[in-house]
Amino acid sequence: MATAGNIYAGPRRQLGKMREHFLAYALLAPALLLFVAFTVFPIGFGFYISLHNWRVGPREFLGLGNYLRALAPGSEFWPSLGATLTYSLLAVPLQITIALALAYLLFQKIRGKSLFRVVMFLPWVTSTVATAAVWARLYSPDIGLINNALRGLGLPPLRWLLEDKGVLTLVANGLGLTLPDWLRGPSLAMVAVVIYTTWVFVGYNMTLFLAGLGNIPGEMYEAAKIDGANGWQVFRYITWPLLSPTTFFVVLITVIGTLKAFNHIWVMTQGDNGTQTASILIYRQFYEFQRAGYASALAFLLSAVILLVTLLQNRVAAERVNY
Amino acid sequence: MTRKLIPLMAVMAMLMAACAAPAAPAPTQAPAAPVATEAPAPTQAPGTTEAAPAPTEAPAPTEAPASGVDAIVLSKDNPTEILFWHRYSGGAQQFVEQFVEKFNAENEFGIKVTIEKIDGSYADLYSKINAAIQGGTPPNIAQAYQNQASFYRLDGNVIDLAPFITSKKYGLTQEEIDDYFAFFLESDKNPQFPGEVLGWPTSRSAAVLYVNLDWLKELGVEEPPKTLAEFEELACKASDPANERYGLAWQNDISNFAALVFANGGRVLSEDAKSYTFNSEAGVESLSLLKRLFENKCAVEIASAERFGEQTRFAAQKVLFVMASSTGLPFYADAVAKSEKPFRWTYVMFPQKDPAKPVVDIYGASWSVFKSTPEKELASWLFLKAFTEPENIAQWAVASGYMAVRKSAAPKAIEAVKSNERYKNFPEAAEAYARLYDMVAFGAVEAPVAGYDPVRKLMSDVVSAVAIKGEGDVKAALDKAVEDANAILKENAPGGY
Numbered sequence: 046m047a048t049a050g051n052i053y054a055g056p057r058r059q060l061g062k063m064r065e066h067f068l069a070y071a072l073l074a075p076a077l078l079l080f081v082a083f084t085v086f087p088i089g090f091g092f093y094i095s096l097h098n099w100r101v102g103p104r105e106f107l108g109l110g111n112y113l114r115a116l117a118p119g120s121e122f123w124p125s126l127g128a129t130l131t132y133s134l135l136a137v138p139l140q141i142t143i144a145l146a147l148a149y150l151l152f153q154k155i156r157g158k159s160l161f162r163v164v165m166f167l168p169w170v171t172s173t174v175a176t177a178a179v180w181a182r183l184y185s186p187d188i189g190l191i192n193n194a195l196r197g198l199g200l201p202p203l204r205w206l207l208e209d210k211g212v213l214t215l216v217a218n219g220l221g222l223t224l225p226d227w228l229r230g231p232s233l234a235m236v237a238v239v240i241y242t243t244w245v246f247v248g249y250n251m252t253l254f255l256a257g258l259g260n261i262p263g264e265m266y267e268a269a270k271i272d273g274a275n276g277w278q279v280f281r282y283i284t285w286p287l288l289s290p291t292t293f294f295v296v297l298i299t300v301i302g303t304l305k306a307f308n309h310i311w312v313m314t315q316g317d318n319g320t321q322t323a324s325i326l327i328y329r330q331f332y333e334f335q336r337a338g339y340a341s342a343l344a345f346l347l348s349a350v351i352l353l354v355t356l357l358q359n360r361v362a363a364e365r366v367n368y
Numbered sequence: 369m370t371r372k373l374i375p376l377m378a379v380m381a382m383l384m385a386a387c388a389a390p391a392a393p394a395p396t397q398a399p400a401a402p403v404a405t406e407a408p409a410p411t412q413a414p415g416t417t418e419a420a421p422a423p424t425e426a427p428a429p430t431e432a433p434a435s436g437v438d439a440i441v442l443s444k445d446n447p448t449e450i451l452f453w454h455r456y457s458g459g460a461q462q463f464v465e466q467f468v469e470k471f472n473a474e475n476e477f478g479i480k481v482t483i484e485k486i487d488g489s490y491a492d493l494y495s496k497i498n499a500a501i502q503g504g505t506p507p508n509i510a511q512a513y514q515n516q517a518s519f520y521r522l523d524g525n526v527i528d529l530a531p532f533i534t535s536k537k538y539g540l541t542q543e544e545i546d547d548y549f550a551f552f553l554e555s556d557k558n559p560q561f562p563g564e565v566l567g568w569p570t571s572r573s574a575a576v577l578y579v580n581l582d583w584l585k586e587l588g589v590e591e592p593p594k595t596l597a598e599f600e601e602l603a604c605k606a607s608d609p610a611n612e613r614y615g616l617a618w619q620n621d622i623s624n625f626a627a628l629v630f631a632n633g634g635r636v637l638s639e640d641a642k643s644y645t646f647n648s649e650a651g652v653e654s655l656s657l658l659k660r661l662f663e664n665k666c667a668v669e670i671a672s673a674e675r676f677g678e679q680t681r682f683a684a685q686k687v688l689f690v691m692a693s694s695t696g697l698p699f700y701a702d703a704v705a706k707s708e709k710p711f712r713w714t715y716v717m718f719p720q721k722d723p724a725k726p727v728v729d730i731y732g733a734s735w736s737v738f739k740s741t742p743e744k745e746l747a748s749w750l751f752l753k754a755f756t757e758p759e760n761i762a763q764w765a766v767a768s769g770y771m772a773v774r775k776s777a778a779p780k781a782i783e784a785v786k787s788n789e790r791y792k793n794f795p796e797a798a799e800a801y802a803r804l805y806d807m808v809a810f811g812a813v814e815a816p817v818a819g820y821d822p823v824r825k826l827m828s829d830v831v832s833a834v835a836i837k838g839e840g841d842v843k844a845a846l847d848k849a850v851e852d853a854n855a856i857l858k859e860n861a862p863g864g865y
Contacts, residue, residue, distance in 0.1 A: 100523070101498055101522075178673060178675070181671060181673030185671060186671075206673065207671055207836075315672055315673075333491070
């Protein structure tokens, strides 16, 4: 039953709440303004552009026309998405495995481990464009160091970045066999780019794993030793499960990174020979063809793919990550 | 209630004001024609009395007031500032900067040019200009290839220079126009915009063939090849893949393929600019020649990522021939001079199917003027005009390695190259620069139409697939590329999108 005393308690409390809300929004306003101006508005405007035939300015409204064009059978979006996923599927496991192995090795008490850590990290801090250009030179079919080494070993030289034939086809041809087209595998140019990518990012991922390894309590290892666990058992039952949050994070950022990779691919191959990933296609459509509307639609589609893959990873990780 | 509505109405009013179309800018008032100050009446000599009445004189015809470009007035009291974007480097950049400094100090119109270097390729500059146009802040002048200028023109972002060229007050005399190589002036015209001049020629070079003369002599030949048949034969004769030596270094720059099409008597684009024609017999012959060169291991491909790869191999005597721009002359000279064993070399006109009817691919970015105010547009034109004065253009040619675009400047540029210390040990190379001017009469332009950049990519893909990798049929691949190219042409034609 309401009393005279608390008749006004409601409105007063509401007023207090409103003041509190007002203060909260007032304090949030500067950051929100920046967020809206530099994130929400560009994304919104990008979407607006994607709904138009947009050259240097808007031509006509197409609605979802650009999206339908991109998703139509035979559109160049599909092969580019295929190349993107191939690149990701090749690069991610390779990077993670090597990075984890190196981190585990450099986490042990070995001489000169600080120097090794620095050496492994260097490619990541060096300019991508510069290192990609150097690797392109190393891959040169006639004067590159890699082919010189192959010749020295009595092996035939390869065309590396200039080769659009699949690696499996090349191997089969080397053995005098022929493979059906669907079994050709990724192009050698793509593999060459993946090797370079691995060289660049292994050091960075290794550093993250080292941080993760540092967070595992030493008592766990001591207890395992007392229980008589061997090296593999220690890794399998202690290190790997307790490193899972780090592994999840590294896999997540590596997958996202590979799905939107651009710089080094552009420098090394300009998207030729089976390396035209979605990012390269978007760049080409925007800058070479000046089709801003279509390129924006492609960019949104790529974002949707990345979002989908990330959600999928989160779902899988929820069951496997030990926090 | 009313009190509650007041802030709501205020917010709505603000929103409507924000959404309202911006007011059209007030038209720039045409500057008033200068009022002629009346000359003071001459003091009359005291007249004799009873003078005979003077015969009535016919009134002098009044001069028509200046109009159009001639009516624009620039003065030092009211300086006009213009912005120039370029991507020159090295000696060319240095020269442009010095020239701007001198022009700003000496020009009588009060024009102040600000110069900005855009790092990157022509494609990067093109992208940046398009972005600037969308942002409403394009430069006043920028380097642009003819096809890029045509793209800017589609939306009226670059101006037609014809009214400035023909202006009585600010333009060129017939004698001055005749001093420009006619082909250079013609190359900035696009049949899609009849009568318009979309850029001013400052820099031109040709697709030429660099030749290692000593190696040629080893092959028992004194003269560089004149026909395509001789060229192919020599390239294959020189090749020794086991020792990584080849007849030709080929970086898939499509201007080289265009040069081949021209040499075979064909065209890249039809004369009326309505369709691409590189799938003609000449195109088929060109692609077939390249295919044979690669099939027979007479040519080596240089990856696009490998910068100056052809130059490096040429200097290391790994290749006999290189197809490249004539502007490479100083760089090739330096590369050969630094090599372990310098040799005699030169460049020559690219071999032809019929040497009696040669056609040479001549290209180069012009300087285009972007739409702004009449004063800034005029100031931009006056800057272009000053830059291409014979004395300046001769020095520019030497500094940049381009051809001098004016006939009277050519001898000075040639003399400067010949007396340059850089070519002391390479007299044949210095002589090549002089012969470059003989090629102008046989010049041809690839495709001055919007959308040519993606078409170049299509052509490049065909050359890569068919000639280098040996995949597919020559004619079918060219036909498909032309079909796609024509779709791009249509998409980028005036009013075509």
